[in-house]
Amino acid sequence: MRHLSPLVTLAAAVLWFAALLTTDFVAHPAHPAAAPSAEPAGQPASATPSASLSSTYPSASPSGSGSPTPRVSISPKRSDEELPTKAVYVGRTQDGSLAVAIAVLGDRAVAYVCDGRTREAWLRGSAGHGQVSVGSRTGWVIRAGLHDNRLRGTLQVSERTSRFDVGQAKPPAGLYRSRTARAGIGWIVLPNGSQVGLATTSDGTTSAAPRLNPAQRAAVLNGAPVSAEPVDGNTDV
Amino acid sequence: MTSIPSAAGSPNPTDPPPPGQPAQPGLAAPGAHPAAGPGDATPARRLGPVLLAMGIGAAVAIGTGVFGRLHTATGIAVNLAGFSSGLAVKTWLTTLALGFGIVQLVTGMAILGRIPLQGAWLNPVHRWSGRIAVAIVIPVAAHCLYALGFQDFSIRALVHSVLGCFFLGAFVCKMLILTREDSPSWVLPVVGGVLFSVLVALWCTAALWFFLYRGLIL
Numbered sequence: 457m458r459h460l461s462p463l464v465t466l467a468a469a470v471l472w473f474a475a476l477l478t479t480d481f482v483a484h485p486a487h488p489a490a491a492p493s494a495e496p497a498g499q500p501a502s503a504t505p506s507a508s509l510s511s512t513y514p515s516a517s518p519s520g521s522g523s524p525t526p527r528v529s530i531s532p533k534r535s536d537e538e539l540p541t542k543a544v545y546v547g548r549t550q551d552g553s554l555a556v557a558i559a560v561l562g563d564r565a566v567a568y569v570c571d572g573r574t575r576e577a578w579l580r581g582s583a584g585h586g587q588v589s590v591g592s593r594t595g596w597v598i599r600a601g602l603h604d605n606r607l608r609g610t611l612q613v614s615e616r617t618s619r620f621d622v623g624q625a626k627p628p629a630g631l632y633r634s635r636t637a638r639a640g641i642g643w644i645v646l647p648n649g650s651q652v653g654l655a656t657t658s659d660g661t662t663s664a665a666p667r668l669n670p671a672q673r674a675a676v677l678n679g680a681p682v683s684a685e686p687v688d689g690n691t692d693v
Numbered sequence: 694m695t696s697i698p699s700a701a702g703s704p705n706p707t708d709p710p711p712p713g714q715p716a717q718p719g720l721a722a723p724g725a726h727p728a729a730g731p732g733d734a735t736p737a738r739r740l741g742p743v744l745l746a747m748g749i750g751a752a753v754a755i756g757t758g759v760f761g762r763l764h765t766a767t768g769i770a771v772n773l774a775g776f777s778s779g780l781a782v783k784t785w786l787t788t789l790a791l792g793f794g795i796v797q798l799v800t801g802m803a804i805l806g807r808i809p810l811q812g813a814w815l816n817p818v819h820r821w822s823g824r825i826a827v828a829i830v831i832p833v834a835a836h837c838l839y840a841l842g843f844q845d846f847s848i849r850a851l852v853h854s855v856l857g858c859f860f861l862g863a864f865v866c867k868m869l870i871l872t873r874e875d876s877p878s879w880v881l882p883v884v885g886g887v888l889f890s891v892l893v894a895l896w897c898t899a900a901l902w903f904f905l906y907r908g909l910i911l
Contacts, residue, residue: 462871476835679844
């Protein structure tokens with residue numbers, strides 16, 4: 457009365473499915489670099505959106521959770537140090553409200569500033585003699601100088617000046633973006649693995665960026681996969 | 694190969710018979726007793742195992758949905774050969790699977806005597822087209838589940854997510870039902886028809902959407 461061949465088919469299907477999912481789990485873990493336990497002591501735990509399991513789209517890290525830059529920032533001044541030919545500096549402003557990423561390539565520089573919720577700007581400009589000077593179309597200006605291998609400087613947004621002191625990022629930390637017809641996304645991946653980013657869709661809506669998988673340079677925006685590219689100082693932003 | 698359908702002479706209603714036993718003539722007369730309830734035909738028809746299979750299928754569907762919802766979508770999953778173009782390749786694989794699904798529909802109906810096709814080839818073709826379709830669909834489903842997850846940002850995505858989970862459960866349910874010959878005669882057509890309908894709906898809410906949105910691209 458019993459046929460076994462459907463069970464064989466079912467077992468083969470289950471094995472095939474399990475093999476693919478297992479390979480996925482091994483090759484593309486959901487949280488590659490940003491496990492909360494991997495955060496160095498003293499970093500704000502809330503900066504990592506590890507509690508994103510229940511939300512549809514893991515949001516970028518909330519801001520205002522403390523500045524990871526304990527040093528006293530100083531105004532940019534003439535630096536004796538030379539910038540590396542290619543480097544990316546990431547961190548937060550001193551008040552912690554904005555994430556800052558500055559990419560340098562030769563004599564060109566690109567910066568991205570973002571609060572992870574509503575405000576962002578892409579800035580471009582020049583680099584040289586240990587100095588970076590970039591500005592956005594919306595009038596945001598960053599001036600920074602290299603001191604002890606860190607970029608210290610100011611961000612000026614209308615009348616307000618924020619200070620920052622940001623260190624050189626080692627991948628996967630850095631600056632990433634995605635540009636398609638449907639959306640533009642910027643991500644700043646901080647050294648502790650947390651992310652700050654914004655996604656602006658073609659209809660003008662702005663929201664926290666979906667979580668970026670920095671190793672694969674991939675994310676999911678509104679159910680569709682998007683690929684990201686690292687930004688260097690010569691990227692056209 | 695073709696002939697006038699006759700209800701009394703219809704081939705085996707359970708679609709994969711054991712290899713080597715192509716048909717068991719005269720086992721059922723589906724035309725005579727439509728929608729038979731349990732225990733009204735000569736070989737005792739039992740609904741219990743069917744309900745159990747449906748329960749297991751439902752558990753698989755719900756478990757799949759819960760996993761898809763809880764697991765953080767990675768946006769990327771294992772690349773099979775050619776999977777670099779992601780959605781496009783999934784779209785074409787699903788379209789291919791839909792083709793095999795249509796073969797399933799035709800051979801399934803012929804096996805049940807609903808369309809005038811006969812031949813010893815019906816059962817193997819039905820079985821193997823189904824196996825191939827499943828083998829094709831599973832990488833697509835795994836990618837959906839792992840890389841995209843259960844989504845509800847639009848009606849399309851929600852319907853596709855729900856039906857995708859349902860499809861896996863319905864497939865498990867059908868495989869379990871196929872192991873028995875004592876199910877009520879309406880069960881297999883219903884389960885098979887549901888599987889095909891859901892496959893069409895899955896194709897419409899993803900592949901067709903993709904073709905409309907991006908054009909017929911590879």
